[in-house]
Amino acid sequence: MTVPATAPAAAPATAPLTRADVVVVGGGPSGLTAAAALAEALGPDATVLVLDREREAGGIPRHSDHTGYGIRDLHRVLRGPAYARVLVDRAREAGVVVETRxxxxxxxxxxxxxxxxxxxxxxxxxxxxxxxxxARERARPARHIPGDRPDGVLTTGQLQNLVHLHHRPVGERAVVIGGELVSWSAVMTLREAGCRTVAMVTEHERSESYAAFRLLGRLALRVPVLARSRVVAIEGRGRVTGVVVEERDGSRRTVPCDLVVTTGDWIPDHELARSGGLELDRGTRGPLVDAALRTTAPGVFAVGNLLHPVDTADVAAIDGRQVVPAVLGWLGRETAPPSLSGVRLRVEAPLRWVAPQVVDPTGPAPARGRLLLWTDAWVERPRVEAVQDGEVVGSRRLPWPAAPGRVFRVPSAILDAARPDGGDVTLRLA
Amino acid sequence: MSTPSPAGAPRSVDVAVIGGGVVGTAIARRLAGADLSVAIVEARSDVGDGTSKANTAILHTGFDASPGTVESRLVAEGYHLLGDFAAATGIPVERTGALLVAWSEEELAALPGLRDKARRNGYDACAIVSAEEVRAAVPALGPGALGGLTVPGESIICTWSTTIALATDAVARGAEVLLEHRVTAVDATTDGSVLRTTGGDVRARWVVNAAGLHADTIDGLFGHDRFTVTPRRGELLVFDKLARPLAPLIVLPVPSSLGKGVLVSPTVYGNVMLGPTAEDLDDKTATGTSAAGFAFLREKGERIMPALFDEEVTTTYAGLRAAVPGGDYLLERDDEQHYVLVGGIRSTGLTACIAIAEHVAGLLAEGGVDVALRDDLPAPPRIPNIGEAGPRPYADAERIAADPAYGHVVCFCERVTAGEVRDAFDSAIPPRDMDGLRRRTRLMNGRCQGFFCGADAQAALETRGASLLAGADR
Incomplete structure (x- = not known):
């Protein structure tokens, strides 16, 4: 029997912990980073425990076997599985107990x-x-895609598990539904698995992603993007044989394929937050948090893509550092306000959500000085306004677009002139 | 036990039951309890894989049946028989009760008639309640409910476990389950029949046709032209478990001139179900879903329980019900051909299944078959609990201490453990495909629909659970 160093069984004689100073639920980039940072801040006498339900900690990067990880948090570029291993190792080196399964x-x-x-x-x-x-991707039923119900309809998560962790063949001709960053991740996985992407179908004006990906898509991956289109039916008994694609003008055609990948359309895995009675934000569907990442439950904090479904792994990981002062404050090591504090942020369509939702203009800034937002419409050079009690208290023209399918970042300084004792602040595109 | 067949000779049994749905397995179980050799002859690769699997899963009191019909009597009897069998075997049942909600004056005016009809069906427990009482019972109902009728006995049940338990008991009593044996032709004689199937010939002294949607086709192979089964598609939406508190009981529509409405029901797995649509088709394999069906359910559902649509849809499915003209069950014996038709069994057949089996045994007895139960019957099997009301292995400290495989959660959303997957493959009727594994364990039935566990589940299927257990050793 082989005993990988990562398995809890590798440490016999130690009974599983029943008490800890900090328990982190979830061993992905944000949880591991939070645990490591907290263990370092609290010192060797404190116990920090990460509980992860998978066989290996590391979260989604474990099965996202392509490059682009670690840029903002580790300042280097790694492939997903290597990034996951680095984060696990760093947590363990910091004294964190990482328990899997x-x-x-x-x-x-x-x-x-x-x-x-x-x-x-x-x-x-x-x-x-x-x-x-x-967070997880919504699967086909939650996206209300009608038609036959054959095998061969997967989320990116399942696809990448199959290909990168189980090394399984998946199909020969795939249709990718969605035009988010993760959609291109799916295309790259498909290519590695020897499966051609015959179409990427997105309802938006264009496939949303970073310029580099777009170029890659056009030149290297050669994926035909069907924009302003949606899949209105899946066909096939037993196995997928095709999808019916409808354009905005109502015209329809069938695209033959033997695999359909539903990508993106993320929702936080918020079951534990809800069952714990934490107040959720209606936009993100994750816990309502302030800039210090406190939730409405005393002593319960939240980090990562549970709060902003979804940002890249490195930004999720940075939340792990952002949470440290508030946790230390709660544990009595530093002074921090005892509960959620600041003004409540709201958004106006086409903006869908903002995180964090509570920010004190005079208090600590959100991670990296950025508010994270989601937009349902493309705006090339957006002007964002912050409105409080009927008055514009902040305004910024941003040099980057508001793009559906990825997080839209707005400097939190837009709130600098908001009154801490004023009403809710609404963020909108002017 | 069937006669062991020498090479080339057809398998030979006293009774062949065509169809391994909830009705066929109940009949096989009953007859295998007599001194008879019995085979279930099933076209598909699992029992309970046809209409039985996609049912609204309600254990009906029979309050709304047409009084005086065979169906009315068998549903009322079956309600108790299946309730007892469920208690003995561990089939998940929750005694939630139901409430018919009237949304219009016409529907309100219909309630006394429905209560009287229930009495004529032998069910006296219905009571008419006010709008306030309706709201108190189900606070999440949309505005506009005018009153209601309670049906305290209506319950929810696991339709998958029911077929598995019946088939498992049938096997324990000596029946054989012949999967992937699609009947393609019948040679009927006065001495019995030879069923030509895709899995080889089966000779039987008596044949029971419990082929559900295909009962008319099988009846035709016996030379009859008595009825046509029209597949009636019912689409259902299953909402996330986080919606479960919204539906403390079954919310039923009041039949009205606007047609039959849809129901909102909790499920034994802890979800909430909305549906079904009703659409007559001519394709008996059309279990797809449609945009129109979703739009219909959304429109109905938003009126009945608006908060439901703030929750995620975990899955959708479409069941095909066997609709026949006339509406009553068709239970007929043909002495010439030693053949019994069990046709026209609608969705109430889940509740009625054991009573139908008793009725069929009675028909065979009248035809001269000795169906007296043996006195050495095995105890009813205990089947693994997949319901939320009973103890699940992941939450059972003693069980995990005795066997760590029950502490290894492999399907996070449904909290299915490696031990349960292993047990499914070790069972009397192991799954042959992913759907079979899902029906036995709930693996992959949850909100992520395979995002996290799908690849592990596929490996588990291919290794019959071993891939998960290998992990448990590490």
């Missing part, structure tokens, strides 16, 4: 968690809990 199934108290693992069913009590449960 340990699933948190519910709450046993305000900061007590029910855990199922091969080592047993137990309750873990924590002085502070950090939720880092991430």
């Amino acid at each position: 340990a699933m948190v199934t519910g709450w046993a108290g305000e900061r007590a968690l029910e855990v199922t693992a091969p080592t047993g069913r137990r309750v873990v009590e924590a002085a502070a809990v950090v939720l880092a449960t991430g």
Whole structure:
């Protein structure tokens, strides 16, 4: 029997922890980064435990076997699996206990968690809990794509698991639904698996992604992008045989394929947040947080793509550092306000959500001094306004576009002139 | 036990039951309890893989049946018989009760008639309640409910476990399950029949046709032209488990001049179901979903329970119900051909299945077959619990301590463990495909629909669970 160094069973003799200073739920980039930063800040006497339900910690990068990871947090460029390993190693080196195949199934108290693992069913009590449960892509049923229900319809997550972790063939002709950053990740995985992407179908005006990806798409990946189109039916009994694509003018055609990948359309894995009674934001569907990443539950914090579905892994990871002062404050190591503080942020269409949702204009800035927003419409050089009590209190023309399918970043300085004791601040595109 | 067939000779049994749905397996179980050799002859690769799998999964009291019909009697009897069998075997059942909600004056005026009809069906527990009581019972209902009729006995049940439990008990009693045996021709004689199937010939002294949607085709192979089964497609939306508190009980529509409405029901897996649509088709394999069906359900659902559409849709499915003209069950014996037709079994057949089986045994007894139960019957099997009301392995500390495989959650959304997947493959009727594994364990049935676990699930299927257990050793 081989015993990889990452498995909890590799440390026999140690009984599973039932108490910790900090428990981080979820061992992806944000959870591992938070755990490592907290372990360093708290010192060797403190216990920081990461509970991850997968066999290996690392989160989604484990099966995103392409480059582009680690730029903003580690200042180097890594492939997904290597990035995941670096984060796990860094957490362990910082003294974090990373327990895998340990699933948190519910709450046993305000900061007590029910855990199922091969080592047993137990309750873990924590002085502070950090939720880092991430996000998932909506699957076909949640996207209401009608038609036959054959095999061969997958999310990017399942596709990349199959290809990168299980090394399985997936098909020969794929249609990719969605035009988000992750959609190109799916295309690259398909190419590696020897499967041609015969069409990428997006309802937007263009396939949304960074310029480099667009160029890659056109030149290297040679993927025909069907913009302003949507898949209105999947065909095939047993196995997919094609999809019916409808253009905005109502014209339809069938694209033959043997694989359909539904990409993007992310939703936070917020079950634990909801069952813990945390207030959720209607836009992100993740927990409502302030700039310090406190939730509405005392001593419960949240980081990563649970809060902003989804940003890139490195930005999610940076949340892990952002949360440190608030957790230390809660643990009595530093002074920090005891609960969520600041003005409530709202958005106006086509903006869909903003994170964090509560910001104190005189307090600490959000991570990297950026508010994270999502837009449903493309605006090339957007002017963003912040409106409080009927008055424009901030305005910025940004040199980057507001693009559907990826996070739209707005400098939090736009709130500098907002009154801390004023009403809600609405962000809108002017 | 069937006669062991020498090379080339057809398998030979006393009774062949065509169709391994909930009705066919119930009949096979009943007859295998007598001194008879029985085979279930099923076209598909699993039991319960036809109409039985996509049912609204309600254990009906029979309050709204047409009084005096065979269906009315068998549903009322079956309600108790299946309830008892479920308790004995561990089929998930939740006694939620139901509430018919009237949204118009016409529907409100229909409630006393429905209560009286229930009485004529032998069900006396219905009560008419006010709008306030309706709202108190289901606070998440949309505005405009005028009143309601309670049906306290209506319950929710696991339709998948029901067929599995019946088939497992049938096997324990000696029946054989012949999967992938599609009947293509019949040679009927007064001494019995030879069924020509895609899996080889099956000779039987008596044949019971419980082929569901295809019962008319099989009836035709016996030379009859008695009825036509029209597949009636019912599309259903299954909402995320986080929606479950919205639906504490089954919310039923009141039949009205506007047609049959849709229901909102909790499921034993902890979800909420909305549906079904009703669309007559001519294709018995058209289990797809449609944009029109979704739009219809959305329109209805937003009126009944608007908050439902703030939640995610976990899955959609479309079941085909076997609609026949006349509406009642067709249960007829043909002494010349030693053949029994069990046709026209609508969705109520889930509730009625064991009563139908008793009725068929009665028909065979009248035809001269000894169907008396043996006195050495095995105890009913205990099947793995996949319902939320009972203990699930992931939450069972003692079970995990005894076997760590029950502590290894492999499907996060549904909290299915490696131990349960292993058990499914070790069972009397192991799954042959992913759908079969899903029906036995709930693996991949959750909100992520395979985003996290899909690849592991596929490997588990191909290795019959071993790939997951290998992980547990590491």
